[in-house]
Amino acid sequence: MRFFRVFLILFLILNLNLLFGQSPNLENKKAVYLNHLEYDLIVSLAGADSSSLPHFYLETANTSVPLNARFDSAMQKIILPAVSFPQSGHYRLAARNLNWQTELKVIPNWLSILPPFVAIVFAMLFRQVIISLFFGIWLGVTFLFDYNPFSGFLNTLTEYIGKAPTDPERMAILIFSLALGGMVGVISRSGGTMGIVHSLRRFASNRRKGQLATWLMGVLIFFDDYANTLIVGNTMRPLTDRLKISREKLSYLVDSTAAPVATMAIISTWIGYQLSLMNDSFQTLNLDLNAYIVFIKTIPYNFYPIFSLMFGFFIAFFNRDLFSMYRAEKRCVTKGAVLREGAVPLADLENSELKPKEGVPLRWYNALIPILVVIITTLSGLWFTGYYNASAQGLLSENMSGLRYVSLVVGSAESFSVLMWASFSGGIVAIVLALVQRILNLDQTLQAWVGGVKAMVMAAIILTLAWAIGNICTDLQTANYVIYLTRDFLSPHLIPVIAFISAGIIALSTGTSWGTMAILIPIVIPMAYQLPKLDPTIGPLLQDHIFLSSIASILAGATFGDHCSPISDTTIMSSMATGADHVDHVRTQLPYALISALISLIAGYLLIGYGASPWLSLLIGLIFIILIIRFLGKKVE
DSSP states (O other), X not given: OHHHHHHHHHHHHHTHHHHHTOOOEETTOOSOEETTOEEEEEEEOTTOOTTSOOOEEEEOSSOEEEOOOEEETTTTEEEEXXXXXXXXXXXXXXXXXXXXXXXXXEEOGGGGGHHHHHHHHHHHHHOXXXXXXXXXXXXXXXXXXXXXXXXXXXXIIIIIITTGGGSHHHHHHHHHHHHHHHHHHHHHHTTHHHHHHHHHTTTSOSHHHHHHHHHHHHHHOXXXXXXXXXXXXXXXXXXXXHTTOOHHHHHHHHHHHHHHHHHHOSSSTTHHHHHHHHHHHHHHXXXXXXXXXXXXXXXXXXXXHHHHHHHHHHHHHXXXXXXXXXXXXXXXXXXXXXXXXXXXXXXXXXOGGGXXXXXXXXXXXXXXXXXXXXXXXXXXXXXXXXXXXXXXXXXXXXXXXXXXHHHHHHHTSOHHHHHHHHHHHHHHHHHHHHHHTTSSOHXXXXXXXXXXXXXXXXXXXHHHHHHHHHHHHHHTTHHHHHHHHHTTOOOGGGHHHHHHHHHHHHHHHHSOHHHHHHHHHHHHHHHHHHHHHHOTTOOHHHHHXXXXXXXXXXXXXXXXXXXXXXXXXXXXXHHHHHTOBHHHHHHHHHXXXXXXXXXXXXXXXXXXXXXXXXXXXXXXHHHHHHHHHHHHOBOOO
């Protein structure tokens, strides 16, 4: 009995952490880690301080490596800095004196890029975007679950596809898109859409004017890329079909004016997000800079969005096209086929439920009024929700400029909620108009609304899959691997170039421009501020050029990669709103996006890094665009 008491006392002394909750906890544990990459591991331990840190080890079956540890007094956490894994396999993070350990799973770093790469390549080769996305997700989940394809398949369905739309903002996007589709169904069934076509015919009387009108409408709806895409695509599609403009061309004009305008607009749903990321980085560097003023200064350096807008305008103005877009336009003009044979449009816009009821009057205002309601509701909702939130947070003051005041209000708005209000408001107004004029009865209007929603089901499925593969890329740390690959090319002069390329690759791989900004802005801004100061050959003016262009290059590269990615939500929504085959849209838009990106690199970020003026770069880029379209582009006879 005495022996038992002694044993119990010794056991309790060695394991006091079990009684008093002193067990460590790895707070930022990941599903998997990538070999050769470095991680700062954060461990919480009650009662820990700088004088009594546990001894941590990284262990495998055959090795045990001690880790450096420091106590962060601000966080009240233990930091294990720059932990790396030389090989893939299973590791243990252990604190021996606390009798604690946790398992860490490590995979080869190059596997992180495979799921989006496979999805993109398969989509381009086989033109079956749903199967391609599903296979990419399945592949990534298989990597997470010990390379077991059966476990990967089951968790693909339950943990990734099933949970992808559960984020409130994503759910808002889905409902907004479906509800706007319902509104389009009602205005189409009541003859409003065809009424707009007949009314615009005298202004957009030929292919050139139809393309210019589409481009201009895309520029004017600058406040939100989602609203831009869905409103312009749905409004202009019947007109461009009548003018024999291919769906590929329409979706390009819509896509090339949505995000490029929103990312540069000084008042938009993007501005608050971008400013918050910039401001956080400025505070980290202890820089007393006004993020909004800096953002305005970066606009001339935002080359890809500017060149993308220019390219779209001159393509429409000269009525010339290149490569696969030319073939699509030639097919449409010569054969009258807005879609290629065998194309699978994301939205089923040929559904009989969406065609005007026989004998109904074709009144343009039955379409225009609901669309205006959507626009006005969006703008007013952005203002009122933004004003309320900004006032509650104390962001507004009487002394700030009017422009900054407005930008803070719009940037603080609840944009996703506002878009939902707008889409349902537009649908209700469309229904009321049809009922009041006795064009449709209540049963017919509801059938038309449901028919419009059903037309968006394919797009909703693909959007969900795109979000799921984005989650896989997050868990596999695809973006971190891209940064790891580009880390050795960081000459101060080339920071804007490298930032643009990195942002483009990350956005292409993950399908998210906002996620790309969140990843790169905290990394690139400190480098762009500090590295040029260490080079005695770089003067203050060039330092300023590099700093501003590096910030702009992230925003521009994220937009470029988003344009090229078939798994991007805005690219999918462009195909959805215009009724285009999604793979055809990506395939025909890709050459135009690549040309704009190449001009941005050569005439823009490369020259800027060595001291050129952004205005000179814009002029050179404009000349390149005009020459390429005018002399390499071909008119469809």
